[in-house]
Amino acid sequence: MAAIRNAENRSSRQTDDLGAAARAHLIQPWPVAGEIGAETRGGIVAGEGIYVTDLEGRRLIDGPAGMWCTNAGHACEPIARTLYDQGMALSYNSPWYTMSEPSVRLSQRLAAHSPADLGHVFYTTGGSSAVETALRFMQFSNNVQGRPEKKKVVARQGGYHGSTYLSASLNGRPRDHDWMDSASGMVIKLSCPNPFRRPAGQSVEAFCDGLVAEFRQVIETEGAERIGAFIAEPIMASGGVIVPPPGYLARMRDLCRQNDILFIADEVVTAFGRLGHVFASEAVFGIEPDMITFAKGVTSGYFPLGGVMISDALLETLRRSNHADAMFAHGLTYSSHPIGCAVAETNLDLLEGGLLAHAREIAPYFQAQLKTLEDLPLVGEVRGLGLMACVECVADRESNNPLALDLEVGKRIDAHCQRLGLLVRPLIHMCVMSPPLTITRSQIDDLVSILRKGISLTQDELAREGLWKG
Incomplete structure (x- = not known):
């Protein structure tokens, strides 16, 4: 006051x-x-x-x-108090050589809320770095599996995924690319799933059919062996809160599964209560992604933190490979930050508590x-x-x-x-x-x-x- x-x-x-x-x-x-x-x-x-x-x-x-x-x-006093208490207990530790209790505890709790087998988390500093991490993990995984050509990413017009070089390359808003360079050669853009902008006289069901058919055609034309991932916000946030047609995400997920394409759910906005659940992919839209990116609401904005939930099956595939010495050479100074993770735990207490x-x-x-x-x-x-x-x-x-x-x-x-x-x-x-x-x-x-x-x-x-x- x-x-x-x-x-x-x-x-x-x-x-x-x-x-x-x-x-x-x-x-x-x-x-x-x-x-x-x-x-x-x-x-x-x-x-x-x-x-x-x-x-x-x-x-x-x-x-x-x-x-x-x-x-x-x-x-929010409980979160503010956690910032101070954790800062006085342990303000920082290097994630290259050590780990902290808050990061391990938070990982356990997030895994319990995640759909299917998304039981592991890689922490970042925000949403852009979370998406960047998911893309780099896809590239690394395909390299280790001897599929260096399987790297293209399918995104959508109207989508927003971040401001780093790779994440910004996925953005589907024209003004984001007018004056900025991007890795456009690695990205394929599908139509925006906005029912409000569907052709006059077309039913929502027919509109959805067309969107799914478009993705199917892209897979056939480009070749599934060249597409590494499909990334989608369950609801396009900065694109104008675009709620897709019923069944759209589930059908896109099925196409990914049938063609060995990773489905990345970008829940930077929709997670941590915005849609009433810690993660919305399964609870609201009935899908089980291979990866979920998150940030923003994980700490209610009190500390910069993001992350990627990664399927146990993807990690097991890497552990069984013939390249046990292959290094995922990716990390951030502030990955798994103890203050951020402690704040996220308190934030999760509040979410779970009512x-x-x-x-x-x-x-x-x-x-x-x-x-x-x-x-x-x-x-x-x-x-x-x-x-x-x-x-x-x-x-x-x-x-x-x-x-x-x-x-x-x-x-x-x-x-x-x-x-x-x-x-x-x-x-x-x-x-x-x-x-x-x-x-x-x-x-x-x-x-x-x-x-x-x-x-x-x-x-x-x-x-x-x-x-x-x-």
Whole structure:
């Protein structure tokens, strides 16, 4: 509370000084060239529960939960206490030569929650490095098995998998590749499984059939002997919370199994309660992947940690190979970090202790209340699952065309909402909501009410500027 009071008393001079220092010295993530190293962004100085406080002292609902990650909420005392206690007990150990109790205990607990035989975990520092690890493991495994040509990765348009060189190469959003190099030769992109964008008049079932047929055709054309893995977010998060057609993931998994292609479920967003379970692959979508990547909610954002759950069968295949001396020469200074693993254990205590059950109980209300926004003319669709949702704005409901709109419409809505007390995750013409799992019904009502006002104000603004006819 002291931090909040300090924020409320912060002078405009202090705010200006902070902005000037940021422009002079701080390079923000994902900048544009014209502002790189010379920009300032909205400042957040405190957080409590589902709320954050900005530099002006405004208390805002944290609609995106940071970056899909503050699942247990801000200022969670048990997690904060663990950070201190573990730091005083053991702040670091080298994973090259030693191991820590927290990393071993957490591994046991994660294995108990994992589907099928995903009984081992390799720890990383976040989601990008988790995906990078999964890809490098696939490459290593095929090299050891004498299949050096089996390396291509199948991903999807609209997907997002990270910012490292290999993980970013998988991304299916055009703007991610406009000015950045990538290992594009190793990646095959399938169509985005977005039912909202299916051809006019086509049923969802037929749409799903087409997606599966496309993958089958790619396997036949490329050759299964050249494809090492298929990677998929169970729900495309940064692509706009794309929930695939029913049965899609299971059918894609079957094709992978039939053709000896590893199925990597990228659960960086969907794990640790976002869909009401520690892992969603089996519990929600009925699939048993070969690997699961995770990060974000594993520590509720209190410490950078990620990892890859790996099938016991894959490890056993390597142990039985004729190359016992082949080294998986991959690791990070902060792999298996004792503080991160200890924090993740406490976070898991909270999830198992009631937060998962609360998320499952509150999710239908969250989705239903957000769905009411579809009565606004600017809104084309509200979609989601669990405690993640997207409001997609369109120029008109007949074409569902977003391109005729001001492409900054998401930012416009976010700006209005911030003045009203809500942070939004703007994605061009879309607004993403993924609040902390601790959110209550009355807080959902507040969130939806503010979002409705923000969209309505944006409608009026666009109409006045002649950018939207309504």
